[in-house]
Amino acid sequence: MDALTALLREAEEHHGAYEATAPAxxxxxxxxxxxxxxxxxxxxxxxxxxxxxxxxxxPA
Known part of the structure; x- marks a missing residue:
């Protein structure tokens, strides 16, 4: 469980950069x-x- 939690938090951090310029x-x-x-x-x-x-x- 701890490994998955850490991986989700890491994904959250990296998603921020994508989210800033991505379409909906x-x-x-x-x-x-x-x-x-x-x-x-x-x-x-x-x-x-x-x-x-x-x-x-x-698909868009």
């Missing part, structure tokens, strides 16, 4: 992509980039 979106889409990337060994920066790429694939 649901935060859970970005968080899910970020958490999957981090869970598979990506760095925080790479996970944030992966989440951004994922968001670009979603």
């Amino acid at each position: 979106h649901h935060w859970s889409d970005w968080y899910a992509a970020y958490i999957v990337a981090r869970s598979t060994g990506h760095s925080p920066a790479d996970a944030a980039a992966a989440a951004g790429r994922h968001m670009a694939t979603l």
Whole structure:
């Protein structure tokens, strides 16, 4: 549980930079992509980039 809490807080920190310039979106889409990337060994920066790429694939 503590690891998931820490990962969610980390995602929250990195999501802020995305949110500042992103179109309207649901935060859970970005968080899910970020958490999957981090869970598979990506760095925080790479996970944030992966989440951004994922968001670009979603319908507007």
